[in-house]
Amino acid sequence: xxxxxxxxxxxxxxxxxxxxxPYVARSAKPGQFFILRVYEKGERIPLTIADYDDEExxxxxxxxGLTTYLLSYKEPHDTxxxxxGPLGTPSxxxxxxxxxxxxxxxxxxxxxIYPILRGFKEAKNKVITIxxxxxxxxxxxxxxxxxxxxxxxxxxxxxxxxxxxxxxxxLKELIDRGEKIAQVTAIGPPIMMKNVAELTRPYRIKTIVSxxxxxxxxxxxxxxxxxxxGNETKLTCQDGPEFDGxxxxxxLLFERLRMYKSEEQLAMNFLEEKRRLLYGHKS
Amino acid sequence: xxxxxxxxxMREQDPKERIKNFDEVPFGYTEEExxxxxxxxxxxxxxxxxxxxxxxxxxxxxxxxxxERDFDRAIKIMKSTNSxxxxxGRVCPQETQCEEKCVLGKKYEPVAIxxxxxxxxxxxxxxxxxxxxxxxxxxxxxxxxxAGPAGLTCAADLAKFGYDVTIFESxxxxxxxxxxxxxxxxxxxxxxxxxxxxxxxxxxxIVTNVVVGRTFTLKDLFNEGYxxxxxxxxAGAPQFMNIPGENLLGILSANEYLTxxxxxKAYKFPEYDTPVKKGxxxxxxxxxxxxxxxxxxxxxxxAERVIVVxxxxxxxxxxxxxxxxxxIEEGVEFLWxxxxxxxxxxxxxxxxxMEVIKNELGEPDESGRxxxxxxxxxxxxxxxxxxxxxxxxxxxxxxxxxxxxxxGKHGVxxxxxxxxxxxxxVWAGGDIVTGAATVILAMGAGKKAAQDxxxxxxxxxxxxxxxxxxxx
Numbered sequence: 081x082x083x084x085x086x087x088x089x090x091x092x093x094x095x096x097x098x099x100x101x102p103y104v105a106r107s108a109k110p111g112q113f114f115i116l117r118v119y120e121k122g123e124r125i126p127l128t129i130a131d132y133d134d135e136e137x138x139x140x141x142x143x144x145g146l147t148t149y150l151l152s153y154k155e156p157h158d159t160x161x162x163x164x165g166p167l168g169t170p171s172x173x174x175x176x177x178x179x180x181x182x183x184x185x186x187x188x189x190x191x192x193i194y195p196i197l198r199g200f201k202e203a204k205n206k207v208i209t210i211x212x213x214x215x216x217x218x219x220x221x222x223x224x225x226x227x228x229x230x231x232x233x234x235x236x237x238x239x240x241x242x243x244x245x246x247x248x249x250x251l252k253e254l255i256d257r258g259e260k261i262a263q264v265t266a267i268g269p270p271i272m273m274k275n276v277a278e279l280t281r282p283y284r285i286k287t288i289v290s291x292x293x294x295x296x297x298x299x300x301x302x303x304x305x306x307x308x309x310g311n312e313t314k315l316t317c318q319d320g321p322e323f324d325g326x327x328x329x330x331x332l333l334f335e336r337l338r339m340y341k342s343e344e345q346l347a348m349n350f351l352e353e354k355r356r357l358l359y360g361h362k363s
Numbered sequence: 364x365x366x367x368x369x370x371x372x373m374r375e376q377d378p379k380e381r382i383k384n385f386d387e388v389p390f391g392y393t394e395e396e397x398x399x400x401x402x403x404x405x406x407x408x409x410x411x412x413x414x415x416x417x418x419x420x421x422x423x424x425x426x427x428x429x430x431e432r433d434f435d436r437a438i439k440i441m442k443s444t445n446s447x448x449x450x451x452g453r454v455c456p457q458e459t460q461c462e463e464k465c466v467l468g469k470k471y472e473p474v475a476i477x478x479x480x481x482x483x484x485x486x487x488x489x490x491x492x493x494x495x496x497x498x499x500x501x502x503x504x505x506x507x508x509x510a511g512p513a514g515l516t517c518a519a520d521l522a523k524f525g526y527d528v529t530i531f532e533s534x535x536x537x538x539x540x541x542x543x544x545x546x547x548x549x550x551x552x553x554x555x556x557x558x559x560x561x562x563x564x565x566x567x568x569i570v571t572n573v574v575v576g577r578t579f580t581l582k583d584l585f586n587e588g589y590x591x592x593x594x595x596x597x598a599g600a601p602q603f604m605n606i607p608g609e610n611l612l613g614i615l616s617a618n619e620y621l622t623x624x625x626x627x628k629a630y631k632f633p634e635y636d637t638p639v640k641k642g643x644x645x646x647x648x649x650x651x652x653x654x655x656x657x658x659x660x661x662x663x664x665x666a667e668r669v670i671v672v673x674x675x676x677x678x679x680x681x682x683x684x685x686x687x688x689x690x691i692e693e694g695v696e697f698l699w700x701x702x703x704x705x706x707x708x709x710x711x712x713x714x715x716x717m718e719v720i721k722n723e724l725g726e727p728d729e730s731g732r733x734x735x736x737x738x739x740x741x742x743x744x745x746x747x748x749x750x751x752x753x754x755x756x757x758x759x760x761x762x763x764x765x766x767x768x769x770x771g772k773h774g775v776x777x778x779x780x781x782x783x784x785x786x787x788x789v790w791a792g793g794d795i796v797t798g799a800a801t802v803i804l805a806m807g808a809g810k811k812a813a814q815d816x817x818x819x820x821x822x823x824x825x826x827x828x829x830x831x832x833x834x835x
Contacts, residue, residue, distance in 0.1 A: 103578050112577075117535060123627065123636040124535075146636055162535040164572040296627070296637075299533050299574055300759050301543075301599040302619035306610055313603065313610060318761065332610060335712035339612050343638030350633050 081159040082116075085136060090220040093143050094188055095152050098136045104165040108132040110173060110195040111290065111322050114139075114165025115298045118150045119358055122161065126295045126317070128192035128267070129166060137163075140191030140220075146347040146354070153359050167298045168321050171265070171288070173199040179260035180206035180230070184247050184276055186268025187213060190221055192290060193267050201228050208233070208259070210250045212268070216241035248275045261285050266325065270333055277325030287325035291316045294339060304339075308332050368471035371400040373478055378692040382662045385547040385630055388689060394432075397482040401430035403467060404474045411464035412476060417807030418451075418516075420444050422461055422476055429479060438487040441480065442495070446519040446565075447512065447558045447806065449488065450541060452481030453550050455803045456683045488557055494564045499525040503824055505816065506531060506589040507567075508575045508762065511539020512802045513595030513793030515562050517809035517816075521593075522565040524817045529589075530567060533574040536626065539597055541802070543626040544618070546656050548663070549686075552625070576761035581789060590824060591788050591816045594768075594776065595809055598756045598794035604648070608706030609752075613640060613714040617647070617657045617753035624660050642749025645669045646717060648703055651799075654753035655686040658695045661751065669695050670745070674702040674722050674735040700724070700735065704742060706750065716744045758795045773798055782812030790816055 086098035104114055113128045114137065125147045131138035143149045154160070173196070181200045185193035190211050200207050209229040213219040214237045226232050233250040234242025243250060247268070254261065265288040266276040273289040280287045293305035293316040305316035308329035314320065374390045375381075381388055392400065404426040412422040421440050428437035441448050457463075457477035465473030487493075503526050507518045510532035518528045536542050538555040563569060573579060575596070584592055601616035603609055620639065623629040627637035645661040647654050650673035661669045671690070673680060676699045680687065691697075700722040707716040721741035724733035757773040769777045769785035775798055782790040792808030794800055 103573060107578055121628070121635045162572050164533065164535070164574060164578070166577055167574065296619060296622055297534065297543075299577075299599075300761065301601070302622050303601045303603070303616035304619045306603075308610060313605065332712075335612060336610070338711075339640075340638055343632070347633055347636060347638065354636075 081161065082163045084154055084156050084158050084160065087154070087156050090140065091218050094140065094218065094220065095143070096130070096138060096140050096191075097151075097154070098138050099160055099163060100135055101137050101163045101165075102135050104129075104163060105132045105135055105137050108137060108166040109170035110199040111171030111192075112166035112168045113298075113321060114163055114167060115295065116151075116160055116164075117162040118147055118154070119161050122150065123147050124162075124296055124298070126167070126292075126298055128290065128321075130191035130194055132195070140188060142188040145344050146351055149351055150354060150358060153355060164298070167317060169319065171196050171199060171322055173203050175203045176205055176262035179262035180208055182208045182210065182251065182254065182261050182264045183229075184210045184251060184264060184266040184268070185212070186247055186266070186272040187218065189266075189268030189272070189290075190219075193265070194221065194224060196265055197225065197228055205262075206230050208254065210235070210247045210254075211242075212236070212247035212250070212272070214238065246275070247272060248279050251276060251279055255279075255283060255285075263288065265290075265322075270330060270337065273325060274328075274330040277328070277330075281326050288322050289325040289328060290321045291323060291328065291333060292321070293317075293333065293336065307336070366403055366467070366471065367399075370472045370475040370478070371396050371403075373475070378694075381548065382659075382693050385663055387551050388548050391485055392478055392482040394486075397429055397479060398432065400475050400479055401426045404430070405467055407466050411466060412461040412474075415461040415464035417460070417803045418444050418810055420461075420480075425483060426474065426476070426479055429483060434483060434486050437483045438493075441483055442487075444810075445806070446516055446562065448480050449484035449554045450512070450550065450558055451803050451806065452477050452479075452484050453554070454541075454545060455480075456801060458684055460803065488554075492557075492561050492564070494561070495523065497523060497525055497566065501525045501527070501820075501825060503527060503820055504529065504587075504589045505820070506584045506592045507595065508592065509533075509539060509595040509597060509793075509795075510537035510559070510569055510571075511595055511597050511793065511805065512541065513597070513795075513805035513809040514539065514593065515559065515809070516806040517593045517595060517792065517813045518567045519562045519565055520810055520813035521816060522562075522567045524813070526817075526820065528567045530569045531573040531575055531579070532569060532571045534626065535571050537569050537571060539595075540599075543622045544653065544656070546621065546625055546660050548659065549656065574761070576765040581762070581766040581786070585788065591790070591820055593782070593809070593812050593816065594762060594784070594789065594791040594795055595793045595805065596759060596762055596795050597805070598758045598775075598799045600757050600759045600774075601752070602755050602757060603752055604703065604754065606703060606705050608708060608714070611706050611708040611714040612712050613642065613748055614706060614750040614752065615640070617649075617653045617751050618756065620657050620751050621653070621660065624664070630660075630664060639664065640749055641665050642747075643667050644747050645749045645751065646703075646745065646747045647671045647751045647753055649673065649753035649755070650680040650682055650697075651753065651755070652682050652686055654751075655682045655690050655695075657751045657753050659690055659693055661749070662693055662695065666749075670698055670747075671695055672698045672701050672703060672719065674700065675724065675732060676700060679732040702735065702737065703750075707744075714747060714750055717747050717750060718742050718744050756794075756799045758798070780811070781815035782808060783815065788819075
């Protein structure tokens with residue numbers, strides 16, 4: 081059992097929780113994820129580690145399916161049934177002499193960008209952050225990123241904050257103004273990651289993406305998270321989650337993310353019933 | 364008294380009924396049936412059956428005790444070598460081990476050793492398991508990685524030797540393949556829990572949700588004061604054929620399919636939150652025990668047709684005869700000498716057809732079995748909506764990758780006959796060393812390693828201490 085020590089609604093549908101998980105926290109490195117199970121009959125879902133210290137990990141998640149909804153109903157002092165991690169290969173972090181590192185976070189993908197940013201900054205890189213959200217309400221952590229980044233660019237789809245447009249527009253601006261970019265790391269919705277990779281491809285800018293495949297065990301056992309990278313089959317959980325964005329077969333990723341769509345919808349029909357079962361004593 | 368030429372039959376669920384549930388198929392012997400079967404044992408002076416058993420259970424000894432109705436003695440004999448008899452009694456391939464060597468089997472059916480083993484284990488559980496007294500306890504910490512058959516056996520034996528044992532398990536529940544792989548209808552999970560409880564009562568601590576290689580490295584464990592480590596992490600990484608279309612939706616590894624169903628209880632979805640694909644026409648590629656488990660699970664999940672596709676013939680099939688018969692009784696179809704070559708998907712990326720090629724058998728290959736040779740131009744297509752790939756597994760590379768352990772072909776960890784690896788203080792056994800094999804072989808390896816670890820620890824830490832005393 082893992083105790084929740086802090087909970088915050090960063091913006092509508094996006095929650096932050098800090099959880100006591102010392103084993104995970106002490107070994108965590110940027111780019112890694114963990115797997116949790118909310119309750120005994122719950123599903124195992126992967127979430128990226130948004131931050132960590134010696135005792136606690138921070139997770140940021142959006143309510144999209146049964147498990148994330150059930151998780152969002154938890155409060156401080158409640159416990160999470162299982163947490164296992166850190167999982168996945170950590171981000172490759174080193175000092176670039178050839179240019180700056182650009183970190184692109186879209187939507188809830190803003191959170192996992194943060195430890196990677198910190199890693200690159202600690203390695204003494206020039207770091208530029210691009211944060212994108214659908215609208216002003218869905219943008220979070222601007223202050224956190226501003227403290228560490230050399231520059232922060234913000235875009236919203238509807239123009240309610242920062243520049244109107246997509247993260248790719250901001251990235252294009254950077255490229256156009258002649259910023260020497262050594263690496264781009266993009267985390268966000270798969271379509272965003274694909275678009276970032278397509279944008280940087282003609283410029284041959286190294287582009288890393290973090291894939292959010294469906295997983296069960298997360299340790300290389302089930303094979304459901306397989307993706308094609310450079311025409312080879314790879315496991316997101318073991319070989320990833322970060323891959324060279326120019327080599328990822330995104331169309332296959334989009335398809336594979338839809339695999340359990342109908343079951344996920346069916347599960348949502350039981351949300352209220354499960355909520356009562358789990359949290360009935362509180363409401 | 365004339366010997367009954369046939370094994371005392373074990374009653375089973377009717378195939379028509381059992382494909383609608385996940386309940387255990389055979390019911391087990393009653394006391395009377397067990398005694399009747401025990402009476403068939405010839406009590407050979409030189410018992411061959413023991414040689415056939417990887418953990419050398421005193422088979423005639425425990426059978427004699429059953430015959431004399433001294434069940435207490437029978438279970439003591441059993442547990443002195445085998446800590447998990449309720450499991451081995453159910454999933455061991457006895458027909459190629461103890462029962463194959465049974466002298467009675469030369470003329471008649473061999474003694475039903477497996478069924479008797481299961482009987483005595485279940486009897487023991489019913490009356491409440493007796494925990495052996497551990498005479499000597501050492502203040503020496505030993506780590507076991509993986510709570511599967513190899514790890515549980517090794518940990519149980521080390522605890523009995525008196526060590527302070529902790530098992531680290533990556534999943535949220537102990538049992539390894541027993542819990543994620545083997546379905547309820549073949550090995551009820553309540554029985555796995557029961558056996559795990561027994562191991563805990565011997566003093567073994569089990570920490571779940573720890574991935575060695577990620578959460579801790581082997582070095583971390585040594586730094587934490589563990590004096591020896593046993594690796595029993597199994598062969599859990601699924602293999603695929605790497606043929607066109609294999610990443611289409613609806614094509615999954617047997618590991619994924621079985622993990623969803625067994626560990627995550629997807630057969631009870633939506634009571635449990637994890638779903639699994641319910642195919643109408645399911646093809647299972649491969650014909651080992653895992654393939655049989657997947658095929659029989661698919662029937663229970665409501666498939667209209669389940670076809671096992673295997674590149675050789677029935678004769679070379681690696682599955683246990685009993686599992687194969689159960690599958691046939693339940694309506695699983697078999698396509699022999701057939702191998703998939705590619706998959707075709709619909710407009711949504713779902714598999715809809717598989718192309719297969721017919722084989723003929725050529726000369727024997729390195730496995731000693733005749734090699735399947737594709738017949739040119741014999742390709743044809745089969746309509747499917749789900750494909751479960753069950754062509755074997757290889758060891759997970761994580762621990763070796765993060766510790767510098769020497770590995771061999773397919774990533775198996777290299778270890779000597781006692782399980783010693785290339786790193787001092789680290790043993791390995793079970794599927795991680797042999798590649799995918801049987802539960803009992805893994806247990807045998809765990810047992811052997813425990814004995815060698817005991818020797819090593821005594822030499823290095825216990826006797827030394829005594830010598831130190833003597834020199835004062």
